[in-house]
Amino acid sequence: MIYHKPRSIKDTVFGVFCCLIINCLLVNCFLFNAAAKAEQKIEKLMTEKQQPIAFTLLDQMIAQKMALDIRYFCQQEDTPKHCWQGVTTLPDELAQLITDTNLGSVVLFAENFDTTEQVVKLTHDLQQAALKSSLKKPLIISVDQEGGRVFRFNKGTAFAGNMALGATYTQHQTYYTERVNHVIATELKALGISNNYAPVVDVNTNSQNPVINTRSYGEKPIEVAKHGVSAVKALQQHGIMATLKHFPGHGDTHVDSHLGLPRVDHPLNVIEKNDIFPFSWAIKQASPAMIMTAHIQYPALDDSTFTSKSGKTFIRPATMSRKILHDLLRTKMQFKGIIATDALDMAGIAHYFDKVQATVETFTAGADLAVMPFKVRKPSDVQAFKQFIKAVSKALETRIEQGEFTLAELEASVARINHHKESYITLPSVSLAKQIEQANNIIASSFHLELEQELADEATVLLKNEQGLIPLKQYSANINAKANADNHSNNNAALNIHVLVENQLEFEALTLAINEEFAIAKLAQPHITAVIATDKSSLMNKENNAALKRSDLFISTINVKTASLVDLGGMDDLVTVPTGKVASTSKESKLTYDKLVELALANAKAQQKPVVFIGRGSPYLMSPYSQHADVVLLGFDDRSFYHNNAAQSPGYNSAIGILLGNQQAQGKLPVSL
Incomplete structure (x- = not known):
């Protein structure tokens, strides 16, 4: 408790009040009441004519x-x-x-x-x-x-x-x-x-x-x-x-x-x-x-x-x-x-x-x-x-x-x-x-955007690599060799990649990253099919199951972070915006997609598909997804944006570059899991 010296007695009423004070705690309460009255006066002024x-x-x-x-x-x-x-x-x-x-x-x-x-x-x-x-x-x-x-x-x-x-x-x-x-x-x-x-x-x-x-x-x-x-x-x-x-x-x-x-x-x-x-x-x-x-x-x-x-x-x-x-x-x-x-x-x-x-x-x-x-x-x-x-x-x-x-x-x-x-x-x-x-x-x-990409490249962490998927160009060569032996197909046949992403922007950014990194690796452009998540039914429909069955590789992404008002701005975000947008510190808006990703990864693994998970955000929240994946890449750059009319994601560029073997994963976690 912070104790205060009593005020001097200036009038009878105040003197009577001071006589009732038996310890400094009551003075603290008095000051609080005075501040509260000032607060009420301010609120009243909000509706009065300005002077x-x-x-x-x-x-x-x-x-x-x-x-x-x-x-x-x-x-x-x-x-x-x-x-x-x-x-x-x-x-x-x-x-x-x-x-x-x-x-x-x-x-x-x-x-x-x-x-x-x-x-x-x-x-x-x-x-x-x-x-x-x-x-x-x-x-x-x-x-x-x-x-x-x-x-x-x-x-x-x-x-x-x-x-x-x-x-x-x-x-x-x-x-x-x-x-x-x-x-x-x-x-x-x-x-x-x-x-x-x-x-x-x-x-x-x-x-x-x-x-x-x-x-x-x-x-x-x-x-x-x-x-x-x-x-x-x-x-x-x-x-x-x-x-x-x-x-x-x-x-x-x-x-x-x-x-x-x-x-x-x-x-x-x-x-x-x-x-x-x-x-x-x-x-x-x-x-x-x-x-x-x-x-x-x-x-x-x-x-x-x-x-x-x-x-x-x-x-x-x-x-x-x-x-x-x-x-x-x-x-x-x-x-x-x-x-x-x-x-x-x-x-x-x-x-x-x-x-x-x-x-x-x-x-x-x-x-x-x-x-x-x-x-x-x-x-x-x-x-x-x-x-x-x-x-x-x-x-x-x-x-x-x-x-x-x-x-x-x-x-x-x-x-x-x-x-x-x-x-x-x-x-x-x-x-x-x-x-x-x-x-x-x-x-x-x-120059600034190049540095943003460079940081993403240097920071991406490879947390898991099983089944020899990295470098993917070697895996692709193995797939092509098998296809050539079975079907006498082109030695550079395109891979079928099935992806799960949260929205259209993420899909465009991931697709661009895949296509550009395949070109750098001098591989045929892959056939990409996608589920752009809306709800659980989009994952379980016949079209998605058929695409997953045809695929040579499954990739899923998610921005994983513990929600806080600081991401949005501040206390104003606790309330509902009239347009219908609800700002919340809970993960309710992400909950459906979180569970959808877990289900999709497990489903692809059950079908014995090579599974790649790209997490962007908190390393502490990767475990539910990592257990179902052969490759887990963690990037801290979770931004996707339009630049020159094209969707861009430095984080996706880095993750796919590492996946194909075009670059090495250099990042080391600065925290313990």
């Missing part, structure tokens, strides 16, 4: 310490509770909000990205709105561009993600980590983005981890640390603020902090050697601009408690812990950069604190930036957000009066943010048209 709100200097400092997401915005006040209009052009209301409040930062999501031209125009307009403010400070424009499963700009170069980079470590150390992050930084810079919420340096030691998993470089702290340093240096050399996350470590959890409050019970020596080691190493070696907190309980670091808005008592999460953020990270570890919270609308915080209380708690703990503390989704929310800033300002002023925080700390925090803005944010000196032209030449350039 001008004057900002004090303290209010302006608070606004500079906030990072607001602009994922959605609807002009209509009578819109349903959840607005689903993605912000691709800056609405006047949001522009005015930025100007009026001196907002410090914005966060972009996939809904803010359409074309390269559109993104450049959006970031340009955001900065122009910021420069019209009284302080004339540019915005920190942030995005989660980790690569792999967390990739917001679908027109850019995605790469295969951190675990793919970890899989290249044995052969190449951090060579690809550096090259990949050079490209990511170059593309972000071209788009007008100044801060990447990456790299993830959590050490993934829990195979059941739903939120980190393949976002981690691996399970060895020193390797994770070296990758992290390479990523930070590459990003920051190109003027992009790097963000180490999630401090003090999210690698050994089985709860997604989007949905709950995880807890890590490691003893202090394990925390120092494992969880925080990559952070301390990177602070010393690379001076990261930013570190993001984790909404996680770490009793060995701070076992103090708080009273939630439901009245229950819980151990304080790292995001709200002064012992962890100020005493450990800022003082002991000597971190000089910006401490940013993870999103404050995540359940790991929002289920326990109201908006005002959460923001104040994290500021007094030592955070510089409160990320996504308030949703602005329609015009009336603009006025409510301004009142929210004032409520936070008033509550923080009270904490300063009580001696739990100091004005000097607040001023130092704002100065730290502005120092990093001056160091990293250089607004373009050329015209908007020229910026767009330059960006079009950079985003997803042929």
